[in-house]
Amino acid sequence: MQTPPALTEDEIDALEPTFLGPTWQREPDGSWLLPRWTLGWQIAGWCAEYLRADDGGPWRFTSEQLRWLLHWFAVDEAGRFTSRKGVLQRLKGWGKDPLLAVVSLVEFVGPSRFSHWENGQPVGAPHPQAWVQIAAVSRDQTRNTMTLMPSLMSDRLIETYDIKAGAELIRANGGRQRLEAVTSSFRALEGGRITFTCLNETHHWVTGNSGDRMYETIDGNATKRDSRYLAITNAYLPGEDSVAERMREAYEKILEGRAADIGIFYDSIEAHPATPLTPEAIRIVLPKIRGDAVWLRVETILQSILDTTIAPSRSRRMWLNQIVASEDALYGPAQWDVLRNDTATLAAGDEIVLGFDGGLRDDATCLVALRVSDMYSCILGLWERPDGPQGQGWEVPRGQVDSAVHDAFRVFNVQGFYADVALWESYISEWSEAYGEGLAVKAPGRDAIGWDMRSSLKTSTFAHERLMRSIFDRKVVHDGDRALRRHVLNAVRRTNNYGISFGKESKDSPRKVDAYAALMLAHEALVDLRARGKKVRKRTGRGFFL
Structure with missing residues (x-):
């Protein structure tokens, strides 16, 4: 097979990423596409008032995170959420865990549920009996999120909602609301009155660690309680039959018209499949893929990509957010797309x-x-x-x-x-x-x-x-x-x-x-x-x- 010729800088710059979901979509006039009705604006204000940033100041969402938040908490004319479940797929280091922790605290004691209309806009209120779970297939994965909680919770939050924090269980308002970390004992989760679940790193949820059974249990609990769940993931390895792969395939079936639209909110930014793993290309493409995550240093990531001890397929999944085919696959997206x-x-x-x-x-x-x-x-x-x-x-x-x-x-x-x-x-x-x-x-x-x-x-x-x-x-x-x-x-x-x-x-x-x-x-x-x-x-x- 002949090796394709090297791309010029202009050709690399023309390799536009794939954008799934509404976060980066624009209106015909060039403005950002935003939902008509959403609890997101109120939630963003609540976060600024009650949560802290790394520097000790009030929490602030990046522009990309805020747009995502507005769409995730969008409601229809009846005040019902427009999406039943969601997937946030981004490259490694983008900040999925901190955002997951913030959303969990919002669902825990924040204005996460529709209450009434005011001046034509929805108003949110806390769930009086919130039961929030951060789920993963290992304690290390839940720890990534739970260890962020103390630094996010301000003194005002703790005092206002009577927060009692532990390593794996946080209670509020005399125990009426709870936030906890859970792992892959799917039988223990069966029948829980869960109001919201965060699924952490679903590209690791496979049959071998009962991740598939855990997902099925979470979905059943959410259906019974008419609640929602959100998964965060890196680009998965095709062929492992992970929960991340199943959710992506379900979403693509909806796009193809082969399945009913059940309200999946899928949001991802993926590098063009023809992106070469060269220093010139990475310096041009990575700033587009990382979005507002400017804390990700291009040169540091480039060193990892150029490290010959790291498989190129792994580099593409981790840093370009590309879904790269398994080794026995005939083709990957790079060859077909x-x-x-x-x-x-x-x-x-x-x-x-x-x-x-x-x-x-x-x-x-x-x-x-x-x-x-x-x-x-x-x-x-x-x-x-x-x-x-x-x-x-x-x-x-x-x-x-x-x-x-x-x-x-x-x-x-x-x-x-x-x-x-x-x-x-x-x-x-x-x-x-x-x-x-x-x-x-x-x-x-x-x-x-x-x-x-x-x-x-x-x-x-x-x-x-x-x-x-x-x-x-x-x-x-x-x-x-x-x-x-x-x-x-x-x-x-x-x-x-x-x-x-x-x-x-x-x-x-x-x-x-x-x-x-x-x-x-x-x-x-x-x-x-x-x-x-x-x-x-x-x-x-x-x-x-x-």
């Missing part, structure tokens, strides 16, 4: 090739198009089993799939179509009979379309390596479709005697790769078209276009 072209789109009559990979119940079914002229790839149809109760007994709607194939031939100039025959033999035979004569390139199977991925490991491996080469050489283009991205990044390396193939992380994994398989078949059709294809007149299956 740089191929994005937001202006690319298919137009009627475009010459394309098609790839198809079908399932029946558990696996997804996907039809992918690849434009002949520029390798622009897009999904024409993707059918996946829904999450939850809707997925019980679900089967791929074969009639919809069949219609999508016929629509593709009706709208576009299809030059080739390779479809994996497994589970779809009869449909593929019908498609081949209807359209095979009009294709410029035909599959190597017994009909014009069928391409059996099971028949030859050598053939499918070579086809996959050709797709890998096109992706790494940046010849493939896409429009950022989240579903296609998810399937591509789910694909893991499978090495055999012939080279590198691909698969799911495990046989029963819910992380689908079928869209990637369809992309490989479309790419192979294009490779064959360029090598041995011939021009034919376009037809629909019922007759030639006039």
